[in-house]
Structures are given as structure tokens and as C-alpha cells.
Amino acid sequence: MSVLAPFHDEAQQQLGAGDIPAYMKTLGKAARSAASALRRAETGTKNRALNAMANRLEGARQQILDANADDLARGQENGLDSALLDRLALNDARIDAMIEGLRQVAALPDPVGEIDGMSYRPTGIQVGKMRVPLGVVGIIYESRPNVTLEAASLCLKSGNACILRGGSEARASNAAISECIARGLEDAGLPVSAVQVVATTDRAAVGALISMPEYVDVIIPRGGKSLIERISREAKVPVIKHLDGVCHVYIDTTADPAKALAIAVNAKTHRYGTCNTMETLLVDAPIADLLLPELARAYGEHGVELRGCERTRTLLPQALAASEEDWYAEYLAPVLAIKVVDGMDEAIAHIEQYGSHHTDAIVTQDYSLARRFMAEVDSSSVMVNASTRFADGFEYGLGAEIGISTDKLHARGPVGLEGLTTQKYVVFGDGQVRQ
Amino acid sequence: MSVLAPFHDEAQQQLGAGDIPAYMKTLGKAARSAASALRRAETGTKNRALNAMANRLEGARQQILDANADDLARGQENGLDSALLDRLALNDARIDAMIEGLRQVAALPDPVGEIDGMSYRPTGIQVGKMRVPLGVVGIIYESRPNVTLEAASLCLKSGNACILRGGSEARASNAAISECIARGLEDAGLPVSAVQVVATTDRAAVGALISMPEYVDVIIPRGGKSLIERISREAKVPVIKHLDGVCHVYIDTTADPAKALAIAVNAKTHRYGTCNTMETLLVDAPIADLLLPELARAYGEHGVELRGCERTRTLLPQALAASEEDWYAEYLAPVLAIKVVDGMDEAIAHIEQYGSHHTDAIVTQDYSLARRFMAEVDSSSVMVNASTRFADGFEYGLGAEIGISTDKLHARGPVGLEGLTTQKYVVFGDGQVRQ
CATH class of the missing domain: 3.40.605.10 (Aldehyde Dehydrogenase; Chain A, domain 1)
Incomplete structure (x- = not known):
């Protein structure tokens, strides 16, 4: 050849x-x-x-x-x-x-x-x-x-x-x-x-x-x-790598239920095999009664298997019991882990412990919670009121994507042309010397 | 303790x-x-x-x-x-x-x-x-x-x-x-x-x-x-590293001789042990007769030992003969290698072959050469008409410096607070889902 x-x-x-x-x-x-x-x-x-x-x-x-x-x-x-x-x-x-x-x-x-x-x-x-x-x-x-x-x-x-x-x-x-x-x-x-x-x-x-x-x-x-x-x-050469995407959506009590439903369904069912698909849904306790049965119906229509914590299973007896491994899992399949939490701090702690720092979203109408979630969640993409499926070079307007980086150094998240470049310092003088 | x-x-x-x-x-x-x-x-x-x-x-x-x-x-x-x-x-x-x-x-x-x-x-x-x-x-x-x-x-x-x-x-x-x-x-x-x-x-x-x-x-x-x-x-963890600084000054024929002299002397003699000190001086042939004897006098006053190519030694018989190793050397001492070159392309080729991509400067009054040198020299700092000694976080206005990176990824050149951070994507929506 x-x-x-x-x-x-x-x-x-x-x-x-x-x-x-x-x-x-x-x-x-x-x-x-x-x-x-x-x-x-x-x-x-x-x-x-x-x-x-x-x-x-x-x-x-x-x-x-x-x-x-x-x-x-x-x-x-x-x-x-x-x-x-x-x-x-x-x-x-x-x-x-x-x-x-x-x-x-x-x-x-x-x-x-x-x-x-x-x-x-x-x-x-x-x-x-x-x-x-x-x-x-x-x-x-x-x-x-x-x-x-x-x-x-x-x-x-x-x-x-x-x-x-x-x-x-x-x-x-x-x-x-x-x-x-x-x-x-x-x-x-x-x-x-x-x-x-x-x-x-x-x-x-x-x-x-x-x-x-x-x-x-x-x-x-x-x-x-x-x-x-x-x-x-x-490797003896720097690597820009993409490991797993264990993405979360956290639905806060103040969330608009219609938006929460749309985002939670889209983030899981739009495509199963992609890294920005939601793998674990976190629901604030006070809104769980209202939302979980309706969500379960929607997931049922898509044939999504549910695995829940104990509180989830009280509301959704059809859900299987989630094991410790489920919280770490990147299913890449029609399976979803669900956990009922007491407030955003527990949600953030869960994301920090089990997540992969890829993409995590909050659904909320509360300004202060949105602001804190943005600052405190250490993931390559952090979202308010949007589906995790948007974490993508084309959706972000990069025009093209060579991959998604789960590294922190150099390039983080979707990598476009800019991630394939670096910056050098340029200095213009007119005879200057250092004193 | x-x-x-x-x-x-x-x-x-x-x-x-x-x-x-x-x-x-x-x-x-x-x-x-x-x-x-x-x-x-x-x-x-x-x-x-x-x-x-x-x-x-x-x-x-x-x-x-x-x-x-x-x-x-x-x-x-x-x-x-x-x-x-x-x-x-x-x-x-x-x-x-x-x-x-x-x-x-x-x-x-x-x-x-x-x-x-x-x-x-x-x-x-x-x-x-x-x-x-x-x-x-x-x-x-x-x-x-x-x-x-x-x-x-x-x-x-x-x-x-x-x-x-x-x-x-x-x-x-x-x-x-x-x-x-x-x-x-x-x-x-x-x-x-x-x-x-x-x-x-x-x-x-x-x-x-x-x-x-x-x-x-x-x-x-x-x-x-x-x-x-x-x-x-x-290391199994990313490293921001600083290896050697084999820095060059190239003096083009159109250079202002007074500026060339000031920059070449400062870049070598301001401090000997720093990474942004010039180690090799490249001089365009047509200006070598005029500049090298005067430069040699100035270096002599500072006790700098000169090691030159053959053409340099014709003009400066006091210079020792530079060996192939001299072009690679980071002396960190009062020693300077000097080479007479035929134009900027030879200078850039020399920098690319022997340099360490740290800091390189051109002294010229020619607009097009300056523009090309800036674009074509692949170093963490590239300068026109300024001493290489300026390659420094404080001089660049970073306010502080944790080090100078000779890597290309993440941070290149002087590293300040920004080099200790990364960027994550933030997304604000109002219920958007991916179609």
C-alpha cells in the first residue's frame, strides 16, 4: 500500500x-x-x-x-x-x-x-x-x-x-x-x-x-x-483523554415540574450509548412524591429499567434495589439509578463521591441554588435547567469536536480547534533591556 | 513536629x-x-x-x-x-x-x-x-x-x-x-x-x-x-515542568546597531544563571563586521568567554572555536556561543534545531521579518527588539510566578495564577432538551 x-x-x-x-x-x-x-x-x-x-x-x-x-x-x-x-x-x-x-x-x-x-x-x-x-x-x-x-x-x-x-x-x-x-x-x-x-x-x-x-x-x-x-x-507523551461519563441530573424542590420531566426524560432516553447521557437521577425529597411516579411512567414507555434507593422504592415499588455499584455505573444502556436526597448539599456530595466530573445538571427555579451549583460542582460541564445531552462540541458552538476531555489540564470538556492549539507569549519592544 | x-x-x-x-x-x-x-x-x-x-x-x-x-x-x-x-x-x-x-x-x-x-x-x-x-x-x-x-x-x-x-x-x-x-x-x-x-x-x-x-x-x-x-x-500525575532555556538573540542586518548592542549585552550579562539568559547569539553576515568587534569589547568588560563559528573567529580571533555541543549548551555562566548566519531563515533553522523553545528574540527594523519571526519561531516567548531577560511572570504582568513552563500543553512560558486554574463549561437553559 x-x-x-x-x-x-x-x-x-x-x-x-x-x-x-x-x-x-x-x-x-x-x-x-x-x-x-x-x-x-x-x-x-x-x-x-x-x-x-x-x-x-x-x-x-x-x-x-x-x-x-x-x-x-x-x-x-x-x-x-x-x-x-x-x-x-x-x-x-x-x-x-x-x-x-x-x-x-x-x-x-x-x-x-x-x-x-x-x-x-x-x-x-x-x-x-x-x-x-x-x-x-x-x-x-x-x-x-x-x-x-x-x-x-x-x-x-x-x-x-x-x-x-x-x-x-x-x-x-x-x-x-x-x-x-x-x-x-x-x-x-x-x-x-x-x-x-x-x-x-x-x-x-x-x-x-x-x-x-x-x-x-x-x-x-x-x-x-x-x-x-x-x-x-x-504513554511518554501527554494524553488528552476521555474516560467515563457518569452524569447526574438533580431535581430541586423548586423545579418547574414540566421542565424537570422533560429534562430528566431527554437526558436518559435521547441516546443511551453516549457519554453525556444521565446515569443517575437525584430527586429532592419534597418533590419526589409528585415527580417520581410520573417520571416512572415516562421511563416505562421507553423501556428504561429503574434501580432506586430505599426511599425511591417506597414510591416506585417496581424499581429494583440499587447497589453501591449502581451509583458508580456508566450504564450506556436503558437503565437508570434514582436516589432521593435531602437538599442540594447531599446531591452535590453524591456527585462528588460517585460522579466522573463529566456533566451534571440541576433543575431549579431558585437563583441562589443555581449560583451555588454552578460554582461548587467540579465537572467539565455544569448546567442549570438543560439536558446533559447538550454537552457536545457542536451544541456548544465549537463547530467541530475532536473528542471530549475528562482531564483537567489543557482542555476540559468538548475539544474543538482551540484544544489543538496552545499559546505562546509575544513581546514587542524598541530596544528595551532589563534593569 | x-x-x-x-x-x-x-x-x-x-x-x-x-x-x-x-x-x-x-x-x-x-x-x-x-x-x-x-x-x-x-x-x-x-x-x-x-x-x-x-x-x-x-x-x-x-x-x-x-x-x-x-x-x-x-x-x-x-x-x-x-x-x-x-x-x-x-x-x-x-x-x-x-x-x-x-x-x-x-x-x-x-x-x-x-x-x-x-x-x-x-x-x-x-x-x-x-x-x-x-x-x-x-x-x-x-x-x-x-x-x-x-x-x-x-x-x-x-x-x-x-x-x-x-x-x-x-x-x-x-x-x-x-x-x-x-x-x-x-x-x-x-x-x-x-x-x-x-x-x-x-x-x-x-x-x-x-x-x-x-x-x-x-x-x-x-x-x-x-x-x-x-x-x-x-510521575503518574500530569507535570508542569521547566527544563532548559537555550535562548537566542538574532541580529538582522537592518537592526539599529545601538539597540542590537544594548539587547545582546543585557540578554547575556544581566544575570548569568537564569533560564531566560541568552546562550547563543546569531548575527546576520552583512552586519557582523560592524557589530561583532564592538560586542566583543563589551563582553570583554564583563569577562564573558566567547565561542564562535569559523566566520565569527575570522572577525574575533580571541574567540574559542565552538563545537557542536556549544550550540546545544545552556551555560548558565559567563560564556556565549556566537554564529554568523546568512539571513533569518538560517537563524530560524538554527533555533529550531538547537534551541529549547524557551525564549528567542530578533533585533530588526524590518517589518516583514519581524512578522515572520513572530509566527515561525516555536518558543514559549518570542520577542522583537527586546532582551530575552524580560521572559518573566512579573515583567509580563502576571503579578506572580509559580514557575516557567517549557511544556506546550496547558501552560506555556511564565505561569501565574491562571496557570493554576482550568476552565469548565457552564450552560444556562430554561428547560431545553436535545432534539
């Missing part, structure tokens, strides 16, 4: 010889060099490359579908389950969405070069902070081949080179997509090594990618919790 | 039994709990604690000097060199500076709670980002006892609990200072465990501190390069 690294005979030889560490080092060097070019690339050039990729994708539609059919056939032979096969599958609608995604990223404002807070200091120098690319981003992901394009486009727009390591199930699809990416970069006069797709499914490639701080500035793993935990544990 | 953890008999017992991991875990738990209280603490309360610490320090001046005298005597017995003894020594002037520092931190604006970019989304929700504390900060440092107070005050003001691990040489001084910190916290009604000084010099304490992600959110090592490298390598 020469297309994956047409620019590098050396890499091909190392790959042929099975020398994965040397191969990854060659990709790393090429990425570092491309990062210098991308740091200098004008916004217009980056946008031209994104639009050229979209055109190349349109032109290679059939090749991509053929490659994807090969992946699907191999997946079926290898006994992949239907959920995985669905994530792997491309069709015309999904290719349309990929093309549309590229054009949307091209249309987003370029974060690189923005200068914040420029001001004069008493010495006469002017100091501010300029937003700049991180450098080289390594992305490790699983079966969905459209991630190849999403990751490449966001890294390119933010001025970063990237090394992409997709799942082995999608290797033919990823090769066909990376051909379009390479041709689009060429069309705009940018180095092809700005986006490199690792051309081996050997797991040693992941080990090498996360151990080259000299060539890679940050790793973003996208996939299941076990993949992310393993990478975080072993 | 019961004062170090008066709030925790358990910690004392564990310490007495020599069970360092259990002891550190107890400190970690106490810090995590204090972090919740600090996250909620009002600005006025934090400021009262800082001013109360200043008063306590004033009242305990003699005890601190006595404790410091013990440390110095032990240091002399143990054969510490004079530079280390100087860093360890406290006197009235240094205690005055510590007291003044506390009052200055109290006077700084509180970064916690600032909300940026709040705006309506098409769905009707309002989304913004609120600045919040990181949580628990671990700081590992060497001999200077005033770091205990600086670190404590900056963590407190930014709403973080901290665990401080100072050098064994300073243990009596640190104990006396931490007594003042604890009393100041008490005076303001804040938990004493908001600032904990590790009461053992066992190195296992460091190993435990950097391996408790459940209790510690970030580690900031302050000290020599080998300490920082070891901690970065072994």
Missing part, C-alpha cells in the same frame, strides 16, 4: 523489514518537519487543502466503497459483532457527511495567530499571547473510518501535523481515504506528510507512537475505556 | 511507623477534602488568610530566623557549597520580601469564577467557560525556604489545596514557615489541610506524591534539571 507513505521510501523499507520502531521514527521525523511547514501555512492554503480533499473524496467515492466492502467482508469472516460492523460501514450518505464535514471545517475561523491581551508594561514592552499549533498530534482510534478524515481535517485546520493509527478492521477503507487526503494536500501545495496514516496493524506501532516525545506533542486516543486506560498508563 | 499536621493524628502515627505511602495517602485525602472547601471559598476569605499569614510571619520572625540558623549550621556541617547555603539563608530583608509577597498576592485579582465567551446557541441555551481551580497541586522543590510561602500563597489564591515537599536542608525553616501558614488559614476559618508541608525527608514521599492521581491533580517540580527529568519520567 504505497499510497500510505508515498513520500518515504525509507519508511517502506523499514515496514517491509518489520522494523516497526524504525518505521514509526521515520513517520515521526516526517511529521515534525511537516509541522514546521503547517505552522507557517496561511489560512487560505489550509482551506484549499480541505476543499481539495472534499473534491478528491467525491471523485474516489466508488474506490472508497469498494475498499470498505473488503473491510466489511473480512470483518464478517472474522466474526465482528453487528455494532462494530455498523460503525465500520460506509455508504453514500456517510461519504456525503464526510465531504460536508470537510467543507464545514474549511469554513471555521482559523484559531492560529489570534493574539489575546496585548498590553503595555511599565518598561515599555508590549506583551500578549498568540495562539499557535501544538505541533504533531497522534490519534489512536478504532473501527470508524470517518474518524480518519475528521481527525485529519481538524489537525490540518489548527496547523498541526498528525499521525493517525486506525483500527485494523478498517485498514482498506482508511487506505482509500488517506489517498484522498494526500492528494488534497498535494493539490494545495502542502507536504503530504502533514497527515500520515500508519500502514501497519502491528500493535507495536501504538507502543512506538506513544513513546516519542521528540516527535509527537500529544496523543488523543478515541475508543473504549480499556484502550484509553492502557494508553494513558504507558 | 506536630505543627506540620496537627489536624491529623492518623498521619502522625503513620509517619511514626515509617509507613510513608500510607502517610502520603492521608495527606492526599486531607488535601482533596480541603480542595472542596477552597473551591467554594470567597475571594475575601482567601485574601484574609493571606494577610493573616503575613501577620503571623511578622510575629514569628525570630523563630523563623532561629530555625533557619539550625538549617544553616547543619548545612555547613554537611558541607553544602556556598551557593546552596546562600539560597537556604533567610535574613530580615528576605522575610520582609516574603511578607510583602503575601500582601501582593492578596491584592491580585482572583481568577476563579471568571466567565469567558458566554453566548446564546440556536437551541436557546447559553454556553460559556468558567475559570475554576485545578484541585490539588503538589510542589517539589529544593533548598529555598521562601518557595514554601510563594507556592502556598499562589495555590491558595487560585483556590487549590497544595502539598509541599521542600528540600531536607531547609526542614527546620520550612516547619517554622508552615506553622505561620497554618495559623493564617485558621485565622480566616479555612481548613489547615489546604496547605500541607510533608513532614519527612524520606525520598519515598516524593515517589508517593507523584503517583496519586486520585488525590493530586498536577505536580510542579522546581529545581535542577535532573530532579525535573526524574519526576517527569516517573
Whole structure:
């Protein structure tokens, strides 16, 4: 598959010889060099490359579908389950969405070069902070081949080179997509090594990618919790990671019952498998009698299984008894834990003890409680009177999302183009020296 | 030394039994709990604690000097060199500076709670980002006892609990200072465990501190390069680190010679041992004849040893020949490497190959070159016509500095209060659900 690294005979030889560490080092060097070019690339050039990729994708539609059919056939032979096969599958609608995604990223404002807070200091120098690319981003992901394009486009727009390591199930699809990416970069006069797709499914490639701080500035793993935990544990490079989303909605006594009902139902049932789905509902005792039976009816219609604390089960005998583990659980399924609490302090204490600091919401009409909940809940998204399902880069207006960070440092919550950049200090003087 | 953890008999017992991991875990738990209280603490309360610490320090001046005298005597017995003894020594002037520092931190604006970019989304929700504390900060440092107070005050003001691990040489001084910190916290009604000084010099304490992600959110090592490298390598917690400063000044042909001379002399000779001191001077060929002899005279007056490339040595026969290692060297001494280059592109390529991405400056009158240098040099501070010595939290107007980061993620360059915080998303709705 020469297309994956047409620019590098050396890499091909190392790959042929099975020398994965040397191969990854060659990709790393090429990425570092491309990062210098991308740091200098004008916004217009980056946008031209994104639009050229979209055109190349349109032109290679059939090749991509053929490659994807090969992946699907191999997946079926290898006994992949239907959920995985669905994530792997491309069709015309999904290719349309990929093309549309590229054009949307091209249309987003370029974060690189923005200068914040420029001001004069008493010495006469002017100091501010300029937003700049991180450098080289390594992305490790699983079966969905459209991630190849999403990751490449966001890294390119933010001025970063990237090394992409997709799942082995999608290797033919990823090769066909990376051909379009390479041709689009060429069309705009940018180095092809700005986006490199690792051309081996050997797991040693992941080990090498996360151990080259000299060539890679940050790793973003996208996939299941076990993949992310393993990478975080072993990486010698900073990782922007996304672990679990044990999200809560707390309904206070002053809540508007109609809003509380709408939010609690939406937060659980809009989609079950997403990280911003509510997993535990906390209800203030005085409003529990009124709300819980009605909520239980609504959840019943959606086939949601309820597991409650003792006080919940007095009101809802149909609920199973929640165990200690239920309060920690990220079900990602039509199951909900419910606890009746005595006031917001108990709710916040519960969230602090059992939550994952992802997204937590209060439903209340009380101004002071809303203000305190906002300040005191230490989660990446804290909401008043809105469904936790809004915790999403597109809903927040980031225009795109490379992932959701459950880390505190650097980027927290949905990560868009800005999360793929950093800030350096810029100083303008006119001969000033330090006294 | 019961004062170090008066709030925790358990910690004392564990310490007495020599069970360092259990002891550190107890400190970690106490810090995590204090972090919740600090996250909620009002600005006025934090400021009262800082001013109360200043008063306590004033009242305990003699005890601190006595404790410091013990440390110095032990240091002399143990054969510490004079530079280390100087860093360890406290006197009235240094205690005055510590007291003044506390009052200055109290006077700084509180970064916690600032909300940026709040705006309506098409769905009707309002989304913004609120600045919040990181949580628990671990700081590992060497001999200077005033770091205990600086670190404590900056963590407190930014709403973080901290665990401080100072050098064994300073243990009596640190104990006396931490007594003042604890009393100041008490005076303001804040938990004493908001600032904990590790009461053992066992190195296992460091190993435990950097391996408790459940209790510690970030580690900031302050000290020599080998300490920082070891901690970065072994930490299981994110590290904000400061490695080397191989800083450059590039003098372009269009530079104003008087400004070039002033900046090149100041950047090298203002202080030799600091990370923002110039280590390599790059001079554009057409201006080298004019500038280098005059610069060499000035450096001669300061006793700076010059090591040059071949072209430099043609103009300055007194310069030694620079080896390949010289271009990588952070001398931290009156030694300077000089290279004559052909234009800015060669200068930037040199900086990219040999520099440490700390601070680099250009001296030029050419608008387009200045603009390109700013965009293309990938360092934490990039300057036009100013001395590299300005790369400093106070000079930049941060009001205080916990360190200078050579990392790219989270905080880059001088780190003040803002670098000790993160941002969470806040969402205000009125019953909105996701469609």
C-alpha cells in the first residue's frame, strides 16, 4: 500500500523489514518537519487543502466503497459483532457527511495567530499571547473510518501535523481515504506528510507512537475505556483523554415540574450509548412524591429499567434495589439509578463521591441554588435547567469536536480547534533591556 | 513536629511507623477534602488568610530566623557549597520580601469564577467557560525556604489545596514557615489541610506524591534539571515542568546597531544563571563586521568567554572555536556561543534545531521579518527588539510566578495564577432538551 507513505521510501523499507520502531521514527521525523511547514501555512492554503480533499473524496467515492466492502467482508469472516460492523460501514450518505464535514471545517475561523491581551508594561514592552499549533498530534482510534478524515481535517485546520493509527478492521477503507487526503494536500501545495496514516496493524506501532516525545506533542486516543486506560498508563507523551461519563441530573424542590420531566426524560432516553447521557437521577425529597411516579411512567414507555434507593422504592415499588455499584455505573444502556436526597448539599456530595466530573445538571427555579451549583460542582460541564445531552462540541458552538476531555489540564470538556492549539507569549519592544 | 499536621493524628502515627505511602495517602485525602472547601471559598476569605499569614510571619520572625540558623549550621556541617547555603539563608530583608509577597498576592485579582465567551446557541441555551481551580497541586522543590510561602500563597489564591515537599536542608525553616501558614488559614476559618508541608525527608514521599492521581491533580517540580527529568519520567500525575532555556538573540542586518548592542549585552550579562539568559547569539553576515568587534569589547568588560563559528573567529580571533555541543549548551555562566548566519531563515533553522523553545528574540527594523519571526519561531516567548531577560511572570504582568513552563500543553512560558486554574463549561437553559 504505497499510497500510505508515498513520500518515504525509507519508511517502506523499514515496514517491509518489520522494523516497526524504525518505521514509526521515520513517520515521526516526517511529521515534525511537516509541522514546521503547517505552522507557517496561511489560512487560505489550509482551506484549499480541505476543499481539495472534499473534491478528491467525491471523485474516489466508488474506490472508497469498494475498499470498505473488503473491510466489511473480512470483518464478517472474522466474526465482528453487528455494532462494530455498523460503525465500520460506509455508504453514500456517510461519504456525503464526510465531504460536508470537510467543507464545514474549511469554513471555521482559523484559531492560529489570534493574539489575546496585548498590553503595555511599565518598561515599555508590549506583551500578549498568540495562539499557535501544538505541533504533531497522534490519534489512536478504532473501527470508524470517518474518524480518519475528521481527525485529519481538524489537525490540518489548527496547523498541526498528525499521525493517525486506525483500527485494523478498517485498514482498506482508511487506505482509500488517506489517498484522498494526500492528494488534497498535494493539490494545495502542502507536504503530504502533514497527515500520515500508519500502514501497519502491528500493535507495536501504538507502543512506538506513544513513546516519542521528540516527535509527537500529544496523543488523543478515541475508543473504549480499556484502550484509553492502557494508553494513558504507558504513554511518554501527554494524553488528552476521555474516560467515563457518569452524569447526574438533580431535581430541586423548586423545579418547574414540566421542565424537570422533560429534562430528566431527554437526558436518559435521547441516546443511551453516549457519554453525556444521565446515569443517575437525584430527586429532592419534597418533590419526589409528585415527580417520581410520573417520571416512572415516562421511563416505562421507553423501556428504561429503574434501580432506586430505599426511599425511591417506597414510591416506585417496581424499581429494583440499587447497589453501591449502581451509583458508580456508566450504564450506556436503558437503565437508570434514582436516589432521593435531602437538599442540594447531599446531591452535590453524591456527585462528588460517585460522579466522573463529566456533566451534571440541576433543575431549579431558585437563583441562589443555581449560583451555588454552578460554582461548587467540579465537572467539565455544569448546567442549570438543560439536558446533559447538550454537552457536545457542536451544541456548544465549537463547530467541530475532536473528542471530549475528562482531564483537567489543557482542555476540559468538548475539544474543538482551540484544544489543538496552545499559546505562546509575544513581546514587542524598541530596544528595551532589563534593569 | 506536630505543627506540620496537627489536624491529623492518623498521619502522625503513620509517619511514626515509617509507613510513608500510607502517610502520603492521608495527606492526599486531607488535601482533596480541603480542595472542596477552597473551591467554594470567597475571594475575601482567601485574601484574609493571606494577610493573616503575613501577620503571623511578622510575629514569628525570630523563630523563623532561629530555625533557619539550625538549617544553616547543619548545612555547613554537611558541607553544602556556598551557593546552596546562600539560597537556604533567610535574613530580615528576605522575610520582609516574603511578607510583602503575601500582601501582593492578596491584592491580585482572583481568577476563579471568571466567565469567558458566554453566548446564546440556536437551541436557546447559553454556553460559556468558567475559570475554576485545578484541585490539588503538589510542589517539589529544593533548598529555598521562601518557595514554601510563594507556592502556598499562589495555590491558595487560585483556590487549590497544595502539598509541599521542600528540600531536607531547609526542614527546620520550612516547619517554622508552615506553622505561620497554618495559623493564617485558621485565622480566616479555612481548613489547615489546604496547605500541607510533608513532614519527612524520606525520598519515598516524593515517589508517593507523584503517583496519586486520585488525590493530586498536577505536580510542579522546581529545581535542577535532573530532579525535573526524574519526576517527569516517573510521575503518574500530569507535570508542569521547566527544563532548559537555550535562548537566542538574532541580529538582522537592518537592526539599529545601538539597540542590537544594548539587547545582546543585557540578554547575556544581566544575570548569568537564569533560564531566560541568552546562550547563543546569531548575527546576520552583512552586519557582523560592524557589530561583532564592538560586542566583543563589551563582553570583554564583563569577562564573558566567547565561542564562535569559523566566520565569527575570522572577525574575533580571541574567540574559542565552538563545537557542536556549544550550540546545544545552556551555560548558565559567563560564556556565549556566537554564529554568523546568512539571513533569518538560517537563524530560524538554527533555533529550531538547537534551541529549547524557551525564549528567542530578533533585533530588526524590518517589518516583514519581524512578522515572520513572530509566527515561525516555536518558543514559549518570542520577542522583537527586546532582551530575552524580560521572559518573566512579573515583567509580563502576571503579578506572580509559580514557575516557567517549557511544556506546550496547558501552560506555556511564565505561569501565574491562571496557570493554576482550568476552565469548565457552564450552560444556562430554561428547560431545553436535545432534539
